[in-house]
Amino acid sequence: MTLFLLDEDISASSQWSESTAARYGRLNFEEGDGAWCPEITVEPDSLKEFLQIDLRSLHFITLVGTQGRHAGGIGNEFAQMYKIKYSRDGSRWISWRNRQGKQVIEGNRNAYAIVLKDLEPPIIARFVRFMPVTDHSMNVCMRVELYGCEWLDGLVSYNAAAGEQMSLPAYSAYLNDSVYDGAVSHRCVWCGLGQLTDGVCGLDDFTQSHDTHNVWPGYDYVGWTNESFSNVEIMFEFDRIRNFTTMKVHCNNMYSRHVKVFRQVVCYFRSEADWEATPLSFSPVEDVENPSARFVTVNLANHMASAIKCQFYFADAWMLFSEITFQSAMYNTTLAPPKSGLTPDTQPKDDPTHKVDDSNTRILIGCLVAIIFILVVIIVIILWRQVWQKMLEKVSSSLIETFAYTHNQSSTTSEQESNSTYERIFPLGPDYQEPSRIICKLTAASKSTTTTAVQDGAPHYAEADIVNLQGVTGGNTYAIPALTMDLLSGKDVAVEEFPRKLLTFKEKLGEGQFGEVHLCEADGMQEFMNKEFLFDIPEDLPVLVAVKMLRSDANKNARNDFLKEIKIMSRLKDPNIIRLLAVCIYSDPLCMITEYMENGDLNQFLSRHEPEGQLALLSNAPTVSFNNLCYMAAQIASGMKYLSSLNFVHRDLATRNCLVGKNYTIKIADFGMSRNLYSGDYYRIQGRAVLPIRWMSWESILLGKFTTASDVWAFGVTLWEILNFCKEQPYSQLTDEQVIENTGEFFRDQKRQIYLPQPVLCPDSLYKIMLSCWRRNTKERPSFQEIHRALLEIQP
Template identity: 75%
Template sequence: MSRGQILDEDISASSQWSDSTAAKYGRLDCEEGDGAWCPEIAGEPENINEFLQIDLRSLHFITLVGTQGRHAGGIGNEFAQTYKIKYSRDGSRWISWRNRQGKEVIEANRNAYDIVLKDLEPPIIARFIRFMPVIDHSMNVCMRVELYGCEWLDGLVSYNSPVGQQMTLNGQYIYLNDSVYDGAMSNSMTEGLGQLTDGMCGLDDFTHSHVYNVWPGYDYVGWTNESFSNGYVEIMFEFDRTRNFTTMKVHCNNMFSRRVKTFQKVVCYFRSESDWEATPISFSPVMDDVNPSARFVTVSLYNHMASAIKCQYYFSDIWMMFSEITFQSGDDPTHKVDDSNTRILIGCLVAIIFILVAIIVIILWRQVWQKMLEKVSRRMLDDELTASLSIQSETFTYNNNSPSSVPSEQETSSTYERIFPLGPDYQEPSRLVRKLPEFSQTSEDTASTNTSSKSPPVSVQEGVPHYAEADIVNLQGVTGGNTYAVPALTMDLLSGKDVAVEEFPRKLLTFKEKLGEGQFGEVSSQIKNNSLHL
């Protein structure tokens, strides 16, 4: 309960005082909600049957329980002083727990915060457990509970057998009945479990017991052959489902000096569906007339598949006494476990995988399609640029013979038609380099001076060095156009002339300021020492 192994939906109650005191808050040592489960008490105490119910989902062997009141950080003071326990293996037939002396009421808490543990003797084999506080008018009741035990691996839900009998030994009565059997009892015991499954093996001397303050013979269930004309005792065992049985172990008393021995032979029949198998198995243990100690007799069941077993134990002396019977079994390999949740989980995983695969395919398809579009766009751009540049190079002329030969601003500002968007990828600049137009070489002209009229445009002389003036050239790039003042020396370089540039000694320069830096180094302004000669 406190560890959360039992889910909230497996905890229920007959009533609740409020939503904050619901059944799910009845976990030991838990302070959630208002700190505990509190029932809504109405009516007379003797007619009240409030309970907190726990569904363990399968049969469990419960040996210890714990209870606690509602402390709620010091503001609560409700607890149960006594309570009862009811249990069920099928959810329909409820059984009141009693200790080995037959007492039902269990002493519980004396304050709201201490944990009180109670050993269950005999232990409970059940799936459903109910805690039922004993209520009076003196105080309100709240509970937090815990269960301690393990899963019941035997799978045995009931055994049917003749009732145990009474022996007289040296004037003393030895009661060999099943005192904790929780089924119906008359001439036989049906639909219940008892001392043969309580986990306690009897002593060598059957007149003594592990349990304090009980009658002689308490640990054993025994029969005399005088009551069975056929010479055997028949016990039928019912299980929760069809199982694959390997062995059966029977703890027997062998105090042969008191005419008590282990069984001489056992014959077992198996039922898997509705009919008993026609062929039983038989086993005869080795009889021991030397060692009087009690012992387990192991019977091989040869992996028989069954949901019920009926065994006939034959007498080898006057008395036969059993204290414990256990079965070892595995699951039926043909048994289909309810895997609906597993199927749902697998279906969800498959759907998620398909969605992820579809997303990946769409992404890859878009990338491939985008690359194809880029290739087509580049090819179209190359074709248009080639055609445009060819036309411009053919119509671009440079004539210095007349003023009309000077190209207009519109002609020198021609651009690259259109730039197609190429997506996020970077366009290689090398693919868009414009070829500079070739200039026609003309003879040198001489300008004449006329004071009575305006001077005509001055023609450009070839080979004349420029110092204070620069040709204005409109350079068009991929990202737009810019107008730069290009020195004549640069124009000579661009026009293809061979110009020898003399290297100036750096030791004659004095650093003035840094202009910037780029991919090919640093650009700075420097002054020549002494005087400036050009």
């Protein structure tokens, strides 16, 4: 995303005049004389002039942009070439080099066009300098921009033994840390960051590299042999004391070349001056059946530390790592300047062009003022909402008319219009738009009630006339075509009123803006229900049910949507879809009673189980066979096949929204969003829209298009969850912002997009189904009928 900069964050070595000062050096910024221009002409081989940016904290920077000065036709100055230097502490400056060792970056060819350059490898820095380069004496002006995100790992350096060379039959693989930016010798590297933090995971075959790298064999990995070391020690330095939950190590496991995941890791923690006496030890399960590279997650048990020293022990002759990441939270609240990871004599010094303000007092005062301002705004919003709700109550003499079993013949205009939060906000043109801008537009759309227009007069559910219901739990139950809603509106609701006194509360499953979901026992439901519905429970025992309850103070729109939701649910009759059993609508609070399965949701069910094998025998854990995994996946596909036949779009398909009954029976539900347990699965856009972005297709995130094809994408992610036994969140190695950035790569389709990796238990045939679900072109994705048929063929 584009990084926001204040004027005081941009400085320069010199300036031609006040109107060409550093603060004017921004892309598409026409103030002043239209760019930053140094005081003198730039000479060949001279790097005295530079434009410097202070990001105020460490950032992960992946893309830069440059532009010249045209000033409405008055100017014609630009930089044909430039170099970048960066620093994490304002003292030690590092020259950026690409993966082939080249420092000079090609810049602009005219004063108008913006030129974007991917930084391969990316840089982790607080300070960045753009330094124009020329082959002859010339006037140069520049406008620049940085793209990336804040570096949340807190890692500022790692020290390790230098990587080694592996001799292969036809050639050698060089397993050194090629982009390390600290001190390097033939024996070790220290005080820097490199390939273990560049965000690039190596391929299964370590001798191969990503197509765009054009480098030597072994480039993506750092590797060591047990002929040189009994174990490999890596020490990680962080910006401050942190509470560490996990460490993820991406390892190669090409055992045919004597490369395996580490046998054991022993980690020591240092919070202040001394190392803790008792280390933490972890041993992954050895895998000699699947040669795929994989992330190994090490539980760090919430240790507090500012440094971690890990000793990795060999399981075979070689050990190869391509990426190491940490999940942590800041422990101390003192706003101290981050550590550089360097020795004490290299601490920040005064810079004549830019001084680092280390005054904690000023920062603390600023934070307190901001907090007070935010509290005032919150109080005003709360008061405004209370006044507005009272006005609505006065205007409406009755919140809702009595709900009758015979519905009016005509539909209201509100049913005919689309209330989609995700209208087609903008057509993506040939120029790629940064995901940060897309997020802003999504946010703006979430505040708008503008409806999507019908294209060419066709009531096509995929792009227009979608009716979305604001469900009790704050999410959309199902998105359906307005045409289908019209057809439903003329039918009676085939559910009966259930006596509230026969419901016994057991626990609250979740809550949303308009209501709550409770787990209850219903007495006498077997006798009460329609004969077409068969319960596998004796008549004298209560039935486990989920009760969606609308709050009595809900507004009129919420109540109307609740009744529409009842209409829709009453028409869904499929063995793999949760059924609406009864309602309580004669008095407040309005309730709908649905099935609930005794084994809870599929996510929690699988996370408590293990695959069949030696590990399960040793841990005495309950197991689920591969055949049963396929059986459950086929049931989900069958349920979605039924929904798609009605042109219903679920929009939140995931294991958390699938319930498990006896004998691995699966039924699709919709109230996962309401559960605090899964709040981490949803991304909140500026406090309004809540999106399950890790399950969403690229067109749903970027274009706001929800179709059966986007449900197919979500099914692929759900299938990936199932084959991983829900032990890991999709794209766990990426932040929410990086997940959104990755959807931009799907849009650009330049083969840089990151796919979910093939699970260890997943055969190629199943992984091909997943990949087909994630095809960029929606028309090339399989239908649920095809997916269901393919899954049935896999089962024995």
